Amino acid sequence: MAIIVDENTKVVVQGITGSQGSFHAERMLKYGTRIVAGVTPGKGGNTVLGVPVFDTVRQAVEERGANASVIFVPAPFAADAVMEAVDAGIDVVVCITEGIPVHDELKMYKRVRAAGATLIGPNCPGIISVEKTHLGIMPTQIFKPGKVGIVSRSGTLTYQVAYNLSMLGIGQSTVIGIGGDRIVGLSFVDVLKLFEEDDETEAVVLIGEIGGTDEEEAAEFIAGSMSKPVVGYIAGITAPPGKRMGHAGAIIEGGRGTAESKIKALNEAGVEVGRTPMEVAKIVEKVVKKE
C-alpha cells in the first residue's frame, strides 16, 4: 500500500527543463517513477529525457493523465506553480523549492486544502514509497523496502536515519519530508494519521526540530489516537533562541519551540526519543523486534 503515492501515481514535473528539474527527473525515472509529462511555460512541444513537455499543467493532466506534480521552480514563481497544479486538478503536489514568501505560502495552503489536494513541502526533499515511486530529490539507494514509516522536517537527517535503519536490516514503507518552512502543506499529525491507517507500516520515526509546535501537537495525537509505536528525534538542543537555523521554520521565538519542550511532550506521550540518529535506529530495532 504505502501512503500518498505508489507505483500507479502519474507524475508531471514542473520546471523539467531547468537544471535542477532535469537532473532530478532523470534520477526519478531511473528509480521507476512514472513521469508522464513535464511543464515549462514557453517550452511546450519539446521532449526532455523522453518525456513530453507542455506549456500548462492542464495540458499535462488532460493529455497524459497526470495526478501528481513535483515542482522545481525558482522561489518567485513556485507559489504560482502550486496554484496552477491545484487548479488543473492535481491531487498531490510536492514542492521542493526553498525560499517562498510566507504570505504566498499561506494562500497556497488555503487553496490546496479547499481543493482537497495534498501539498508536501515547500522546502522539502519529497516523498518516497520504497521500490514503488519517488517524487523528490532523495538519495534513493539508501532506502530498503520494509515496514517503518518516516516523517521529517529535515532532508539529510532523514537520510541519515534511513541509512542507519537499512544498515540494521530494517526497511521503510514510505518516507516523507514535510518541509522546513513555517507553513507547510502537511503536519506531523496529518502524516501520522495516514501511517496509522496504512497496512504496510508497523512503526513510525518522527524527526522534528526546533520551532513551532508541530511536534507537541503530534505528541498529543500519539497519546490519544495512535496504536503503532513511534520513535522520535529532535534536532536543535544547542540552537540559541531567536536565530534561524538554516530552515525558515527552525527558530525559537518568544521562548516557544525549544527542543526540550518537544522532547518532553513526546516522552510524556510515551514516545522514546533518541539522542543521536544511531540511537533512533537502535530504538526502532528494539521496538520492531518486540512486535
Next chain:
Amino acid sequence: MRLHEYQAKQIFSEHGIPIAKGEVATSVDDVRKIAEKLGGKVVLKSQVLVGGRGKAGGIKLSNSAEEAEELARELFGKVIKGHLVSKIYVEEQLAIDKEMYVGFTLDRSRKGFTLIVSSVGGMDIEEIAAEHPDRIASVTVDPIYGLWDYQIRNVLYAAGMPKEYFKQVTAIIKSLYSILVKYEAELTEINPLVVTKSGEMIAADARLNIDDNALYRHKELEKLRDYTEVNQLERIADEKGLNYVKLDGNIGVIANGAGMSMATMDLIYLEGGKPANFLDIGGGASSEVVKEAISTILMDENVKVIFMNIFGGITRCDEVANGLVKAFSDMEVSTPIVLRLAGTNEEEGRQIIQKFVKKSGIGIYVVETMEEGAKKAVELAR
C-alpha cells in the same frame, strides 16, 4: 529582517498611525540639537535590534538638552544585550495615561496571522499573557478573506478594551494589518500603544519584521538593513551564500542540510564539547562552496578544530574532499579537521583525502560515523 523602531515608525506614520515627534541621531551633537528642537523634555531610545532594551538600560529620560547630551555620551558605544548602540532615537516625552498592546504574529498551526490585543501593555506579550490572561484576546485572520471589523470588535470586547477607545484602536489595527500585507511582514506590533493624558492614542514603540524571502519584492526595504547589527562573520558568510550562525564554542561545524547541521552541533554538546557555529553547505555543494565554508570558519579565532559531517545524497563526497584539499592548498591551515564522509561517492572521497594526507602530512582525521566524529572533535578541542 527586523527594522529599527525609527524605521518602523516612519512606515507606521505614513500609514496614518500616530507617533510622537522625534528624530534619529548618530552623534552626541545631533542628540542635543534634536532635544533642543523638541523642547528638552525627551526620551533617548537606543536603536538596537533586540527586545528588552529598556530594562537593559537602553532608554533614558531627559529634562533638558544639556542632560540629553550627557546621557547620549553614556549611551553611544554602550553594548546592550550584545548590541552596540550607534543610533539614538530622540523623541518627545509623552504624558502617559494608559498602556495597551496590539500586534500581528504568524500562527504556524492555524495557518494565518493572528491579531493580538491587550488592554494592558508595556511588557512582553508573553508576560501580559501570563499575568493578565483576562485582558488579552486574539483572532487568526484568514489570508484569503482578510480582516473584518467584527473580528476586531470581538477581540476588543474580549480584551476588556474601554469603549471610548474602540474607534481609534480599530483604525490603528486596520492600518497595521494593511502594513503587514503590503510589506509582507512576518511580525508587527505596537507595544505599548499609549493613551496620553490629553486623550491621544500614540504608537510609543514600533516593531516590524519583514519576511526575508519576500524582500526581492520590496527593494526599498532592503536599503533599510543595518549591517552594523549583523555579526561580521555572519555577514561575510551571507555574502558567500552560506547558511552560517555564529555560536560561542570552539568546535567548528560544517554539515550538509539544516537538520544535519543542528544534529552535529547537538552531538558535540552531548560529548561534552561546544559548537562554534552552525554551517549548512546545502545540497549538492561544489568544492568551491566547501572551500569557502572552511575559510569562513577559520576566521573565527575561537575555533580549535573543525568537524565536517557529510552525508552524501545529492552532495558528492568526492566533491567535498576536493574542496577540502583546495582549502588546504590555498590557505595556511593548521587547524585539525575531523571528517566523516558517507553516502554518494564515499570511496572516491576517502581516496582523495588519503592521498592528500600522505603527501602533505596534514591533520585530517577520517572517521566512520557522526557519533565517532563528534567524540574525536571534542577530544581534539581539549
